[in-house]
Amino acid sequence: MERIIGHLDLDYFYAQVEEVENPSLKERPVIVCVFSGRTEDSGVVSTANYRARELGAHSGMPIALAKKKLDGKNAAVIKMDHEKYEVVSNRIMEDIAQKVDTLEPTGIDEAFFDLTTSTGGDYAKAGKTAEAIKESILNNEHLTCSVGLGRSKVVAKLGSDTAKPGGLKVVKPETTMAFLNPLLVTKLYGVGPKTASTLEEMRVKTVGDLARIDLSKLDQRFGRKFGAYLLAAAKGEDDDPVRAGLEPTQFSRIVTLKRDTRDPGEAFDQLVAGIEYVHGKLVSSGKSFRTVTAIGILSDLSTKTKSKTFETPINDAARLRESARSLFDELSGVVDKDFRRVGLRVSGFTGIEDQTSLSEFLHPVG
């Protein structure tokens, strides 16, 4: 049966949560910022409310630059409080989960959901459910959101994007092509600056242009998997299912150093709290890892990593710290620039699936 998929996007989430907590902010430009701690204003804007956006302040923008844009505009500059937003997000997700067949959160402010079974494929019913979700979030949390409905994740996500802020976009199967064709490929999930510029070389500007390209051409330019995804996405036909209860497959923490340095000891000292944080995530989630990766972001913002995989799973802080320390020593030996930021990642959690040995792979039996 044809599926009905939804995508929910909470509008300018962090900034809107701050507005709810302090309604006088609604009249002002608001930026919620991640301060790196290097200097007074170093860091970036995480979220800007629409008033701030009208004045040219956007997410990803350096704080100092955003402040210039907002100078004299009575703007509120707020430090990000991730835990606060997480509490709100969790309440919302739990609420929505009751109203849909399957819920797949994809971030603190986003989720896909499946309505195929509960609506029997009826878009009128699905529209009612979407309205009910929006109402519920508005009544319970005083937050607005945008929702898209369509035959696949790609269509639903483009729908919510089109609907924002505050809207609902229903794209029935028969209107999918008319909806997709004129959109710019840069709107497609998975198409960032690099992919967009390659597509532009191929004279592909819109989703309609992309849908007419040969699969073999896309394979050749983008690789097998991504090429196939692009074509399917352009036709609104991706068959990626909505999955509930997905577990994270990695934890990481990256910190910005007080100053650039090549000394692994100096870098490591400033990462210790980050390592504790990663270890805390392991403990609270009851996971063990096999692979640990030291991450260095160098003075030219390029990334260099060094990883090590253990034979047996690990979850104790001491061995995590020690392995991190030696990886940073190794890393510092192969880089020719200072570290600007350093981080640690653990992955390869146990209990996900089992493996085949190399000899078994090379000499299969049966």
Next chain:
DNA sequence: CCCTCGATCAC
């Protein structure tokens, strides 16, 4: 298949 690493995307 497994491991390492860089690249890309997007939050």
Next chain:
DNA sequence: CCTCATATCGAGGG
């Protein structure tokens, strides 16, 4: 002036 976290892919090597 340039944060932070996560997922996924492909190449290269075993």
